[in-house]
Amino acid sequence: MVSKPTAVTYRIFSSGYCTAHDWIVDPKNGRGKARFYATWLLLEHPREGLYLFDTGYSARFLEAARHFPDTFYGWATPTFIKEEETAVYQLAQLGIRPSDLSGMIISHFHADHAAGMLDFPEIPIICHPAALEQVLSVNGVGAVRHGIVKALIPRDLKERVRRVDDNHPEGFGRVDAGESFSLQFMDLFGDGSVELVHLPGHARGQLGLRIHTADHTLFFATDAAWRKSTLEAGTLPNPVVRLFFDDWKAYKTTFAALQAYSKTFPAHRLIFTHCPQTMDFID
Template structure:
């Protein structure tokens, strides 16, 4: 816990899931079919108000993948989503109006992390500079190969995004290098390169202790704890396989230095057992 830092409240939900081969995630213990839950986080900051970390799937994902070449995305990772699981419906259940969401922190621009982004046209978006640049510049097969679905991006994304230069994001090996998002220690950002261009994660100070929203730095908690990397075939659609490996193990070192910090990965199945971290 960072001394004298403000604290935020945190709830984690899932907005649907896709199905893929679990043996790719965990070559030793994985099953033939595995659910990749698209979790997202609802954060309340005492001064900044309501914040989202990613947005999971939304119905428009199907529209964005209805034609080629983007259809390949949906064919490779079939998506299952109930209406009540979307961010909008979850917020409605909690009595939170969509316009109350002031900020959306995007870890990276893969479709399962941003499909709900258009539902919040008033929100400020925060992401890494390289992630934004790639997202708004790719089309066609180049976009599909990088996990980008252009139809999920708001037309004014660049205008209402605050991009953080990648070099200013924290290095996992240097705790003090973290990017203090609000200047109060409550949300500190680290670069998590490798899986998606410019991926970032956030260490939150909560009343229950530190929580690291580590996005897709690993897919599942148990293989990561055991030091089991996914099959190297993932290099075909990862941004940088070597950087991914470095991030994977640097995060394990970070966890060793911070045994009280809970590491949370977007797709790890244990997150669906509770809506609150």
């Protein structure tokens, strides 16, 4: 039996940004440089407590990017982050210590999502099994090629990960809406309030998050698109991104599924990590 969703709440934050050429994001209209804000989310569930969803950048990224081979990452994406913008600092301002968190969900291990992980030691980590397998197996230049900076990944990651498929033997269930799209959702807390969504393509085992609050549904679809406007226009990023995307074909399938989702559920708040519109939801 499915119990009634509880009153879960969330708040969106941003920690730093990087810049890249706008024609990469929007090959049709892009000019000049675009800012990729690193947004993340704090989730509060009445029974399960506080969860972080991604971490944004930390100053540690700038330090790591001084050393080979992570220097390449710094060159490719010039990054701007101040100490007082970091997740750990912003949470401290709200009186929240890292040990107050029940856990952190990492959508994927690209540095702009995972760079703050070391500021939150000991708490459980939730990620997709395929993302975990990849981050544990890559090193050096091979890691950078996948957007991963190993110096930012906790050494005890494997011990702290609560594998979502272990806790939930049923794994990710398909949600189909007629013929138009198919996405895989997983009920995180067993009460229908928070779901992990598998969004393959951009990065191995990338996750999004869907939250049903008392008054609306939020679908945080991370890097499955970079802008709501390009998703709505059906404009894919420049194919040069295939150099570091995990699977271009899967990316296109996920992108099309989200276009259909957006049309099927226009009232849902569909947002993306780096979309300028997401910044409008920050207090």
